[in-house]
Amino acid sequence: MDDETIRLITGCAKNVRFRAGDAIARQGEPADEFFLLREGHVALEMPAPQGGAVRLQTVDEGDVVGWSWLVPPYHWHFDLRAVSEVRAFSIDGRCLRRKCDSDPRFGYEMMKHFSVLMADRLEATRLQLLDLYRGPAAASNP
């Protein structure tokens, strides 16, 4: 990212901390922010039909989590839970959307970065769906 892009993002950022076990975001709630993790682990979870939560993915230091701030109707699609102590930048989605709308170059930069993130996540989900290590009844590899 160039300096100007970073300057525009940090203008919408604040420092946040979570304790292990804290719910950071909940499915269906407004996604007014996304996070850049500086330290700690965060789990993406969904409520399981049989009760409890299914952990879909974990992310840690250096990872960006959340793109729902960019996609109408701007609601979280999963729960976010701190697995350990977490330090992160929280980036205000509304603030960033305003900047994207008024500065298309910046908006395009953000779209490029977030589309890579979405494509990576989609690919990982596809591999997860393939259930690579399942038993021989359904798979041909050991």
Added chain:
Amino acid sequence: MSATFHPTDPAALEAGAMLPEAFFVVSRNEETADTFTLALRPVKAGAQRPFEPGQFNMLYAFGTGESAISISGSPEETDLLIHTIRRVGIVTSALDRLAVGDTVGLRGPFGSAWPMDEARGRDLVFVAGGIGLAPLRPAILHALAHRGDYGRLVILAGARGAGDVIFLDQLHEWAKEPDVEVRLTVDRAGSEWPHHVGVVTTLIPRAKFDKANAVAMVCGPEIMMRFTAVELAKSGLPDQSVFVTLERNMKCAVGLCGHCQFGPEFICRDGPVFRYDRIRHWFSQREV
């Protein structure tokens, strides 16, 4: 290694590469619900078989049949031959019924090895999917036994769920060694699982190793290995520095029957360990 049968060598064939020799089951260990480890000792005293990390034996369950099974123990300790086996069908179920004191037939060791010499002085990145950790384990144990010969060790292991991780205790032990990074992930888990969740490829960008001077050794289902190689390339490791092991159905293990042909290669004769750039083309094709 001189005691290894290289299938293209006719003398080796005459020396008995086709004849199984009897081995006692000395111990067995349950790894997961469908995976177990057998330690084998030759019935005939002094019939130890040195091997190189990555090689496999043909294990013969008497009266049932033979399967190719990688050696999963330390190449430094050849008194016992260790094999980790997943019960998937007829032969592996027969091997699963073996108890301590039973005998099993063994031919081998066969095949190419992980590039431990070529990797000297470089960081080693091991990427394992499911039971793929078993064929990598001799290479990891070798690197730990010759710690000064290698740089940083990165071990990335993926499995289906929390109950499917093999060698879990040992992975925790390895993680305590200096300059060894172990990352574990499963495809699905409840909130009690303390490690990563997600496919094993997602661990690669997080791993710390010298991209300009590293060798990756990868073992798991073929799709997983293909995506791993792509991810390693994205992180700066070229395909020439990536090695994979292929497990196709095998019969003779000495390059005669053609059962394990993969493109122009016979896995038993030319593999199972291949440099990725040499077989990449065949990876993306169905039914080769």
